[in-house]
Amino acid sequence: MSGRAAWAVGAGLVLALVAGIVVVLGVGSVGVPTGEVVAVVARRLRLIDGEGVTVLADRIVWDLRMPRAIGAAAVGACLALCGVVLQSLTRNELADPYLLGLSSGAAVGAVAAIVFGVTLTGLTQGAVVAVCAFAGALAALVLVLALATGRSGQLPPGRTILAGVAVGQLCGAFTSLAIMVFGERDVARQVLAWTLGSFGGIRWGAAALLAALALVATLALVWCARALDAFAFGEVSARSLGVDVDRMRWGLLVGCALITAGTVAAVGPIGFVGLTVPHIVRLIVGPGHAALLPLSGLAGAVLLLLADTAARSLASSEIPVGVVTAAIGAPVLVVLLRRQAGRS
Amino acid sequence: MRLPRLPLMIGPVAVLALGACAGAPSPGGGATAQPSAGATPVTVTNCGRKVTVSTPPRKAVTMNQGATEVALALGLEKQMVGTAYLDDKVPAVWQAAYSSVPVLAEKYPTKEKFLAAGPDFAYASYESAFSAKGVGERAELAKEGVNTYLSPFGCTEQGHAKGKVTFEKVWGEVADVARIFGVPERAQKLADTQKNQLETLKKASAGRGTRVFWFDSGDTTAFAGGGAGGPQLILDAVGATNVFADIDKGWADMPWEKVVAADPQVIVLADASWSTAASKIAHLEGDPVLKNLAAVKAKRYVTIPFSESTPGVRLVDGATHVAEQIAKLPTS
Numbered sequence: 001m002s003g004r005a006a007w008a009v010g011a012g013l014v015l016a017l018v019a020g021i022v023v024v025l026g027v028g029s030v031g032v033p034t035g036e037v038v039a040v041v042a043r044r045l046r047l048i049d050g051e052g053v054t055v056l057a058d059r060i061v062w063d064l065r066m067p068r069a070i071g072a073a074a075v076g077a078c079l080a081l082c083g084v085v086l087q088s089l090t091r092n093e094l095a096d097p098y099l100l101g102l103s104s105g106a107a108v109g110a111v112a113a114i115v116f117g118v119t120l121t122g123l124t125q126g127a128v129v130a131v132c133a134f135a136g137a138l139a140a141l142v143l144v145l146a147l148a149t150g151r152s153g154q155l156p157p158g159r160t161i162l163a164g165v166a167v168g169q170l171c172g173a174f175t176s177l178a179i180m181v182f183g184e185r186d187v188a189r190q191v192l193a194w195t196l197g198s199f200g201g202i203r204w205g206a207a208a209l210l211a212a213l214a215l216v217a218t219l220a221l222v223w224c225a226r227a228l229d230a231f232a233f234g235e236v237s238a239r240s241l242g243v244d245v246d247r248m249r250w251g252l253l254v255g256c257a258l259i260t261a262g263t264v265a266a267v268g269p270i271g272f273v274g275l276t277v278p279h280i281v282r283l284i285v286g287p288g289h290a291a292l293l294p295l296s297g298l299a300g301a302v303l304l305l306l307a308d309t310a311a312r313s314l315a316s317s318e319i320p321v322g323v324v325t326a327a328i329g330a331p332v333l334v335v336l337l338r339r340q341a342g343r344s
Numbered sequence: 345m346r347l348p349r350l351p352l353m354i355g356p357v358a359v360l361a362l363g364a365c366a367g368a369p370s371p372g373g374g375a376t377a378q379p380s381a382g383a384t385p386v387t388v389t390n391c392g393r394k395v396t397v398s399t400p401p402r403k404a405v406t407m408n409q410g411a412t413e414v415a416l417a418l419g420l421e422k423q424m425v426g427t428a429y430l431d432d433k434v435p436a437v438w439q440a441a442y443s444s445v446p447v448l449a450e451k452y453p454t455k456e457k458f459l460a461a462g463p464d465f466a467y468a469s470y471e472s473a474f475s476a477k478g479v480g481e482r483a484e485l486a487k488e489g490v491n492t493y494l495s496p497f498g499c500t501e502q503g504h505a506k507g508k509v510t511f512e513k514v515w516g517e518v519a520d521v522a523r524i525f526g527v528p529e530r531a532q533k534l535a536d537t538q539k540n541q542l543e544t545l546k547k548a549s550a551g552r553g554t555r556v557f558w559f560d561s562g563d564t565t566a567f568a569g570g571g572a573g574g575p576q577l578i579l580d581a582v583g584a585t586n587v588f589a590d591i592d593k594g595w596a597d598m599p600w601e602k603v604v605a606a607d608p609q610v611i612v613l614a615d616a617s618w619s620t621a622a623s624k625i626a627h628l629e630g631d632p633v634l635k636n637l638a639a640v641k642a643k644r645y646v647t648i649p650f651s652e653s654t655p656g657v658r659l660v661d662g663a664t665h666v667a668e669q670i671a672k673l674p675t676s
Contacts (some may be wrong), residue, residue, distance in 0.1 A: 030456040031606055044365045053369050059488070060456050063368075117500050124483060126476045180597065186470040186498070193477045198453070201476025203484075316449040318477070 006291035009284065020302055021069045024309045025061055029316055037061050050316055067207035068199045071161035072308035072321075073301035074207070074214035075199075075263045076273055080223050080281075080300025082256040082275030084293055088228045090157035096275040097260040100253070101164045103269035104171030105140020106133040106261065110194050110268070115178045115187055126201045129194070130265040136171075141254070143167050155249055196320030197268035199308045206266050217259045218297055224252060225289035225320035232287065272325040273300050276333050283336045303329065381382065386521050391499035393482060400526035401465030407452060407478070408469035410495055410656040415467065416441050416529045417582050417657045418522055423612040426461040429473070432651040435658070450573050452478045459488075467521065469495040469656075493521060497655040508572045509594065509655045511542065518657060538660045542581055550667040551584025557608035557639070558586060560653070561619035563627055574653045574662070575612070581663035582670065584610070594655075604633065610670060611639045616650035644673050 026037045035204070040061040043050025048273070082097035090099070098104075107133035112118065120128050125158075147163035149155055179188050227248050231240040238245050277300045278292070285291045307324040405426040406412040412427045416434065423443040426448040434442045437440045442610075448457050452472070458479040466496060468474060474482045474492060482492045496517055497509065515535040522531035556579055558569025569575025571586060573594025579586045587606035588598060611628070613621040625645060628634045635641070646669040652662030 007428055028456050030452045030460040043369070046364065046366050050366075050369065055369055056462070057458060058369050059459055064455055064459075124481050126481060164389040186472055187500075190472045190475065190477070193472070198477060312456075316453055318454055 003291075006295065007215070010291075010295055010298065013295060013302060016302050017073060017298060017305070020305050021073065024069050024305060027309055028060065028065055028313050030060060032057055038208050041066075051213050063203065067202050067204045069305060071202040071207040071210045071267070072199050072304045074210035075267055075270065076277075076300035076302070076304025077297040078210075078217050078263050078300075079270065079304070080261050080296040081217055081293060082260050083243045083300075084278040084281075084289070084296045085221055085224075085228065085252055085256050086274075087278055088132050088231055088289065089249060090161060091231070091234075092157065092161065093279070094275070095099070095161070096271070098255060098264075098269060098271075098274070099130060099161065099164050100144045100257050101140040101171060102137045102257060102260050103264055104168040104175070105143075106137040106193075106264040106269065107175050107176045107195055108140070108171045109133040109136025111175045112136070114190050115182050133268075134261055134265035137257075137264055139165050140171060141257045141261065143193040145254075154246060155253065160253070161238035163277060172255075193320070194268050197270040197322045198311075198318065199267055199321060200312070200318055202267065210263070210266055213259060213262050214297075214301075218294065220255060222290075222293045224248070225293055228229040228252075228289040228293075229287075267321075269322070270304070270325060271322050272329050273304055276329045277303060280329075280333055280336055283340055358589070379401075385594060386491070386523050386526075388524060390520065390589055391496065393492075393496050395493060395524070396492055397465070397524050398656055400524065401491065403461070403463050404465040404467060404525075405448065405458060405461060405463040405479075406467045407473040408495075409651050410469035410497070410654055411467045412442070413438070413657050414495075414518055414521055417534060418518065418525065420525055420527075421445050423525060425463055426453070426458075432649050435661070455479050463490055465491050465524075467493045467495075468498065469654075470498045471500055483552070491524075493524065495655075509574055509577055511538070511577065511659070514655055514657065514659060529552075529566070534657065538657075541664060545581050545667050547581070548667060549583035549648075550671045551579065551582035551610075554584045554610050554670060555587050555606065555608050556584045556610045556612055557603055557606065558588070558612045558614070558653075559624055559628075560595055560614045560650075561616070561624070562597065566603055567595055567637045568598045568603070569612070569614075569653070570594055570596045574655050574659055576662045577655075577659055578653065578666055579612075582667040584666075584670070600631075600634065604637065607637070608639050610644045610646060610673065611637075612646045612648065612666060614650045614653050615647050619650075621647040642674065645669060646673070 010303060026032065026034050036057045039048065039050050039053050040058050042048045043053050044062050079097050083095070086095040086099055087093060110129050113126065113129045113132035118128055118132060123131065144160065144167050145161045147166065148160040175191070178222065179191050197277070227243045230241040231241045235245050278296050281292060281296045281299050285295055303325065304321075307328055308321050311319045311321040311324045350511065372416040385396055387394055387396045389395075400423065402423050403425040404415065404420065404423055405428070406415045406424060407428045409429070412430065413434065415421070415424060416438040419441070421444055424445045427442070429451050446461070446577045448461060468478070471494065472478055474480070474485070474494060479485070482494070485492050496513060509630045514532070515538070518534055519528065519531040522528045558575040558579070560567045560569060568588050569586065570591030570593045572592055575595070576586055576589060581614050587608050588596070613624050615621040628637070628640045639645075646666055648662050648665045650664065652658045
């Protein structure tokens with residue numbers, strides 16, 4: 001796709017994201033009139049005095065919905081970007097951000113925190129679970145890298161994936177043991193809720209951290225676009241193009257793992273975004289990473305923003321967001337695949 | 345490799361902009377209740393938190409069956425603005441009161457729905473109610489002006505509820521809640537009535553000398569009533585012996601061979617919408633090994649609703665129903 005067309009798609013996605021955040025503030029399980037939504041935001045931005053803004057509307061729109069919207073967009077961008085990078089690095093179309101046993105490692109941490117009642121002074125229960133989940137994800141990452149690294153320091157994609165599978169199975173076993181043998185009845189439900197992912201606990205603190213993470217991720221990964229293009233032709237070609245293959249691969253893998261671990265710690269594992277958004281965007285703009293990376297980030301942000309809004313508004317209880325991402329993304333991918341099959 | 349300049353510029357600007365936002369609006373006039381003259385604040389220590397209520401709550405939300413039933417048993421429906429997450433139907437005696445309070449959700453309501461009901465108090469049986477997946481953590485709710493009470497049976501330490509379930513603890517929870525709502529005499533009345541019921545059951549001792557297997561749910565394993573929860577309390581009240589009394593949990597997954605080895609004389613079935621008594625009976629009678637159990641062959645089954653087996657105000661009713669049914673069983 002030509003550069004200009006890619007810019008057009010990009011501009012469209014940015015518009016969709018901004019409009020999406022604005023619209024989403026007015027949608028939820030409690031009806032808040034549009035006028036009041038606008039008044040709340042305008043008052044907070046010091047544009048109007050906002051005498052008539054109620055505490056309830058302010059709480060709902062500014063303290064609950066706004067951080068969730070920002071957090072969802074940030075996590076969507078992170079997951080999509082990491083998905084692109086991992087699919088290119090491992091040259092495997094089925095790679096997703098949780099490849100290196102990250103989601104299972106994080107689950108071990110979260111389950112341990114929930115089942116064994118870990119507490120840390122000064123932190124809320126939600127923050128404790130997040131910290132333990134992050135620690136678990138890092139532990140799994142270290143284990144996978146240790147298993148997969150060859151004696152010469154190389155990290156072959158095939159072995160990396162298998163190591164990820166092995167560690168994932170180990171973590172899954174621990175998780176099941178903790179729930180079934182050690183946990184009481186209600187605990188199983190809490191753990192299941194965590195493994196399905198949710199933005200319900202995102203307030204401004206977490207949203208700001210996630211937004212910063214997304215910004216760092218975008219800058220760092222887009223900076224590597226040329227190197228990732230080189231990887232597409234195999235290691236030897238990449239080396240001949242002047243890319244330091246080993247260092248790039250290590251750096252990208254660990255970087256993506258840290259970004260993904262951050263999102264999993266905050267909101268739990270959310271499937272489908274990192275796997276399919278890269279494919280969908282690749283079908284539209286082609287495989288060049290200079291366009292693919294930023295556009296995937298934007299598309300992932302829009303998708304997860306819409307998914308989280310649906311998850312919190314469709315019923316009076318919350319639907320797990322992973323269910324919604326699958327329900328939205330799968331049909332879109334099918335349509336695109338059929339169109340591509342029709343052309344070739 | 346050029347660093348994209350546009351995002352680099354947007355970042356700091358956005359951060360600065362956010363810092364310049366206004367604070368929360370002050371509550372409008374009349375939104376907060378003024379303490380009535382002469383009302384003394386009530387302080388209750390609950391699950392490691394001090395809960396101080398200056399006036400009895402007037403807009404309480406109860407979540408989970410246990411908490412809702414305690415509130416209905418104390419006649420607090422006029423001071424409730426919402427209920428959520430019922431497991432079973434509410435007993436007929438409280439049905440009218442229950443219907444007079446709006447149901448916020450079938451499971452936990454979203455935080456938005458919870459706040460929209462305008463609550464000043466939240467009472468739940470399980471810790472998951474006060475988590476990010478429920479209506480928010482207790483500290484966060486306290487900051488929003490909502491006092492909270494969590495059933496002591498739902499407080500977990502190291503992931504386990506502390507200690508065994510006892511009737512005293514049940515009545516203690518009811519007394520706490522009654523004190524918070526300014527009606528301590530109703531809790532006393534409830535406790536006295538239940539103590540009398542227990543006395544009667546003890547005298548009759550309908551289950552004396554009977555070995556009972558408490559079958560809650562499960563098919564590949566038996567999720568059985570153990571020695572530390574509601575089932576044990578009921579079986580103690582009727583004088584029966586729980587074949588799994590040595591298990592130190594309320595309920596636990598037991599392999600079927602242990603059930604066969606224990607050879608129970610009576611099987612109590614907890615009837616729940618997710619695991620009906622009928623389905624359990626079908627499982628027992630369809631299994632080639634289990635159908636040879638003495639209790640299954642003689643059909644010595646006792647059925648009670650699941651909500652009468654969890655720690656709460658209905659345990660005594662559960663014990664009464666179990667005693668009635670055991671007395672009517674054909675002798676094996």
